[in-house]
Amino acid sequence: MAEPKLPATAYVVLGLVSVRPAAGHELAQFAERSIGYFFPLTRSHIYLELDRLCQLGLLEATEVDQERFPTKRVYELTEKGGSILQRWLDDAELVPERPRNLFLVRVFFGDRMSQERIEALLDEYEQEARQRSEQFTEIVDRLAPRPESAFRRATALYGLRREEAKLQWLAEMRPVLLAQARGEATGSGAAR
Amino acid sequence: MAEPKLPATAYVVLGLVSVRPAAGHELAQFAERSIGYFFPLTRSHIYLELDRLCQLGLLEATEVDQERFPTKRVYELTEKGGSILQRWLDDAELVPERPRNLFLVRVFFGDRMSQERIEALLDEYEQEARQRSEQFTEIVDRLAPRPESAFRRATALYGLRREEAKLQWLAEMRPVLLAQARGEATGSGAAR
DNA sequence: TTTGACATGTAAGCCGTTACATGATTTA
DNA sequence: TAAATCATGTAACGGCTTACATGTCAAA
Numbered sequence: 327m328a329e330p331k332l333p334a335t336a337y338v339v340l341g342l343v344s345v346r347p348a349a350g351h352e353l354a355q356f357a358e359r360s361i362g363y364f365f366p367l368t369r370s371h372i373y374l375e376l377d378r379l380c381q382l383g384l385l386e387a388t389e390v391d392q393e394r395f396p397t398k399r400v401y402e403l404t405e406k407g408g409s410i411l412q413r414w415l416d417d418a419e420l421v422p423e424r425p426r427n428l429f430l431v432r433v434f435f436g437d438r439m440s441q442e443r444i445e446a447l448l449d450e451y452e453q454e455a456r457q458r459s460e461q462f463t464e465i466v467d468r469l470a471p472r473p474e475s476a477f478r479r480a481t482a483l484y485g486l487r488r489e490e491a492k493l494q495w496l497a498e499m500r501p502v503l504l505a506q507a508r509g510e511a512t513g514s515g516a517a518r
Numbered sequence: 519m520a521e522p523k524l525p526a527t528a529y530v531v532l533g534l535v536s537v538r539p540a541a542g543h544e545l546a547q548f549a550e551r552s553i554g555y556f557f558p559l560t561r562s563h564i565y566l567e568l569d570r571l572c573q574l575g576l577l578e579a580t581e582v583d584q585e586r587f588p589t590k591r592v593y594e595l596t597e598k599g600g601s602i603l604q605r606w607l608d609d610a611e612l613v614p615e616r617p618r619n620l621f622l623v624r625v626f627f628g629d630r631m632s633q634e635r636i637e638a639l640l641d642e643y644e645q646e647a648r649q650r651s652e653q654f655t656e657i658v659d660r661l662a663p664r665p666e667s668a669f670r671r672a673t674a675l676y677g678l679r680r681e682e683a684k685l686q687w688l689a690e691m692r693p694v695l696l697a698q699a700r701g702e703a704t705g706s707g708a709a710r
Numbered sequence: 711t712t713t714g715a716c717a718t719g720t721a722a723g724c725c726g727t728t729a730c731a732t733g734a735t736t737t738a
Numbered sequence: 739t740a741a742a743t744c745a746t747g748t749a750a751c752g753g754c755t756t757a758c759a760t761g762t763c764a765a766a
Contacts, residue, residue: 333752333754335754341627341630344630351715351718352716352717360626361626362616363616364617364618364622364623365618365623366616369719370719370720370755371754373719373720374754394763394764395715395716395717395762395763396716396717396763397717398717412630415624415630420639422646423617423618424554424556424558426526426558426617427556427557427615427617428557429615430553430673430676431530431553431557433669434552434670434673435533435669436669436672437666438607439607440608447612450612454614474629476628476694476695476698477625477628477629477695478626480625480628480695481626483687483690484622484625484687487683487684487686487687488680491680492679499672499675499676502672506665525725525726541746542745543745543746559726560727560728561747562726562727562728563725563727565746566725566747566748569747584744584745586735586736587734587745588745589745589746591746
């Protein structure tokens with residue numbers, strides 16, 4: 327009955343285990359591949375959460391010996407864990423998020439930077455966006471013929487659209503910002 | 519000489535004070551209005567940072583009496599604070615960020631939710647995106663005729679493009695995801 | 711023989727949020 | 739008289755990261 331109030335991470339780990347029972351190490355790899363780009367998890371953190379969820383009776387661990395590798399502890403959902411997860415999916419409210427963006431902080435203080443610095447920042451940001459776009463495109467294309475992967479594909483497409491929006495923004499703002507920097511900022515270190 | 523390694527928040531607060539000297543309360547309001555949507559700061563946190571930056575000699579506080587309001591402590595940059603800020607703007611590397619997105623976590627686990635639940639989540643997300651779009655549009659338009667606000671306007675336009683990307687994604691994925699949910703998911707609470 | 715995968719954890723510590731605490735002045 | 743604005747902080751706590759610690763097996 328007692329409803330423990332858990333951080334989002336706990337539910338996410340619960341959800342990942344529900345996909346398929348796994349040991350911490352496997353789980354960390356799966357998490358990185360599957361939800362890593364919108365919910366990063368460190369290995370250490372995963373081990374801590376698995377431990378807590380076990381103590382709360384939401385997960386159950388089984389030691390599994392392996393021939394050529396160390397013994398691993400495989401976790402799976404308990405009945406209680408399943409219903410807690412389901413309730414979170416069904417009922418938990420969606421809190422609007424306001425993630426930090428230090429790139430935009432730099433842009434905000436753009437009038438204090440040299441034109442060269444601004445250009446370097448924009449270039450770096452663009453390169454990163456292009457790389458990510460390619461990665462997302464690859465995933466989206468790979469999952470396209472698999473209707474059962476529709477939800478997963480949707481998250482990758484979200485990532486792609488986001489990166490495309492960055493590139494669009496860069497294309498339209500680059501000339502404006504550089505012109506502004508040319509006209510306004512003094513050389514690096516002498517801004518005022 | 520000793521370079522204290524500070525969290526990003528400290529540099530941001532330093533940057534805000536550099537725009538114009540201010541007391542904690544004023545700063546909190548300014549922060550919310552200006553960089554709030556890409557770098558949220560709580561009042562408490564601001565007070566803590568101001569205190570630390572003072573102790574490090576990067577800020578200087580002056581008590582200012584007011585007629586009809588309590589005395590306030592106005593902070594301004596010291597010379598050392600100015601050069602530390604400038605070095606951060608000029609040299610600090612841009613760490614690629616991977617912010618969390620719990621909405622995408624829900625989508626990822628979409629095959630465990632009812633069609634109604636998914637629709638509700640998408641509706642909520644869309645409504646929020648529309649609201650934010652309007653707000654960003656307003657800011658972008660207001661700052662358009664002011665070339666000296668180019669950088670600030672650029673951050674708002676970034677926000678607008680991001681929200682537009684969300685709406686685009688919603689438009690293209692909504693039918694797909696709902697169709698998938700119709701075909702696959704059982705009613706709420708009975709998923710497996 | 712060294713690198714890399716596989717595997718599991720502990721410990722320290724900061725960052726940041728939430729809740730608490732206080733009090734003057736103006737306006738509804 | 740209640741609520742809102744102005745104003746400043748403290749305390750507790752949890753979340754999460756980083757660094758540390760250990761060990762086997764396979765491949766280069």
